[in-house]
Amino acid sequence: MEFKHQATVTLAEVAEAAGVGESTVSRVLRNHGSFSGKTRDRVMAAVERLGYVPNRIAGTLASTASRLVAFVIPSLSNIVFPDVLRGASAVLEENRYQAVFSVTDYDPGKEEALAAAMLAWRPAAVMLAGYEHTEGTVKMLRASGCRIVELLDLDGDALDLAVGFSNRTAGRESAAFLLKRGYRRIGYVGHDLDRDTRAGKRFSAFCETLGAHDAPLADREILAGASSVENGRLGLERLLARMPDLDAVYFSNDDMALGGYFHCLARGIAIPSQLAIFGYNGLDIGRATPQPLSTIRTPRVATGQVAAQLVVTNSPPQVVDLGFELIEGATA
């Protein structure tokens, strides 16, 4: 079933065609070591003529140095991860690194299996979401000797490199903002927290902050499955059915919050006078709604960029806090 490549041109053939040694071709192509201009031209001409494409597999094996960077991400549906990939891939491409990825569906067991599969490619670095990994994953990563980058979460202990911001702080500041605005009967609509541990951290810090200000969370509605606009809408509908007199609702992210917002629009619930809405992520779409969404803008693309930069420069272990920005908006 696997695909076999047709006989391709090898470096040795280029060397022969150019009338030089193999190492010379290798030096010219990598622009490394010394060679004369004349030789370079002959080699490049042969490369062109034969349509030679270097074999990175062989090169990587021979040099035992890798320019692969592996991403093990929970999801591609949650815009967060494509954004991180986008930032990272731009930097990696500039530096002639290659990104490989696989998707865990927020399943730690799958994460372990996929991380193992990735390590088989001997990547220069493995990038993962957050700090929650199985013991097996951690052991494996540690033993691999490759760089480990944990993304989008700083509430925990880094294995090696970590880039992102504190979800707990985000949750706390969201609560503080709502309290400052005078809301006291605050509810929560969220998605599966066991899987999305970062949303869980925001939520628990949010609740603690409310509690510390004598305005404990009034009610919550947690929906199974991934976050979505429809789940946000549905969640708010259910929550309001139980507690019609809430004055603010915190959503697990902007997708959910937009669902809540649409629900209010459809039911004629005045925002924010009758009900305030607060999200998380700072999606662009939240800037274009009739009332801009009150939310927290997270540095998703920058997280990818910085993470990639640290890897290509082989920086020492460190934690980089990129912070976030609270957007007041008009819904809270």
Added chain:
Amino acid sequence: MEFKHQATVTLAEVAEAAGVGESTVSRVLRNHGSFSGKTRDRVMAAVERLGYVPNRIAGTLASTASRLVAFVIPSLSNIVFPDVLRGASAVLEENRYQAVFSVTDYDPGKEEALAAAMLAWRPAAVMLAGYEHTEGTVKMLRASGCRIVELLDLDGDALDLAVGFSNRTAGRESAAFLLKRGYRRIGYVGHDLDRDTRAGKRFSAFCETLGAHDAPLADREILAGASSVENGRLGLERLLARMPDLDAVYFSNDDMALGGYFHCLARGIAIPSQLAIFGYNGLDIGRATPQPLSTIRTPRVATGQVAAQLVVTNSPPQVVDLGFELIEGATA
């Protein structure tokens, strides 16, 4: 700058530790060829004990068979491509294939450079968006001997495999739908068409259909840059400033259409009685707005799945039309 791996356990060491030959270890690990249960246990014990992780780089080189699949995609911001990747990666992971990707930013020159870089990894297949590639890209891909999959566009000639649907048909049916609903003064709001050639194909088929029914496009507003909700909002605002009596607007995609929708909400423009809105893509969010968006739902995830399936089964060259679904919605 490149990363060097620390001395890792090799297959030979496992063989020694298990007291068997190298080929036996290889057979056991790949579950290929024959070996006794006793031997398998000894090998697996040694693997476990030493923490051996097979080196796929070496394996791929030795077998000259690859389980890498390369994606060269225009963007990660446009949800279309993460969706395709999502579908594909699920199937690839099941079959122990590995996805690698890079992002062209809709730049054909960059596509060529990145395709060349990908071929250096000797992938089993290269997946690209659409049919518009430079001559150099085509020549290179053809010469590589690896499978080529062109995605999300069937209006042209396939190099090898093609999976998706016809954008021209989508444009035509969108126009037909609006005409059938009785709209006659129809405008268009779109993003950069030179780069997103698939949006361009939809638009031209849309216009042709209108023309064929004596209701030529009334006006258009094309915004530079990528599609976004904000650009859709802005585009509609500008269009209506010029032509306040339009009765319907076709948007280049749902992001843009949602921007238009929000603009109407904000300005109190009644939908669809005063102005109809039609999008493209069938995003989930369009189902949760107070009025569901009228649009075309495209099989993005399925496109990825089918493409991956064709590759892992090494299917003969073919074109697979997955079609699309027109969603009537409530905005047109």
Added chain:
DNA sequence: AAAGAAAATGGCAGCGCTGCCATTATTGGC
């Protein structure tokens, strides 16, 4: 012009696996 330094270049042993072939242990049939 000779000597020494620097620049160019070629040769070849691996990198860690897989595929092929040869060899050895088992098994079943009569």
Added chain:
DNA sequence: GCCAATAATGGCAGCGCTGCCATTTTCTTT
């Protein structure tokens, strides 16, 4: 029990490159 199958297994030559070292060529310098 003897022989032919069949199952298990080991050995080793590559896969296509890079890194190191030896060698040759070219340049400086006095």
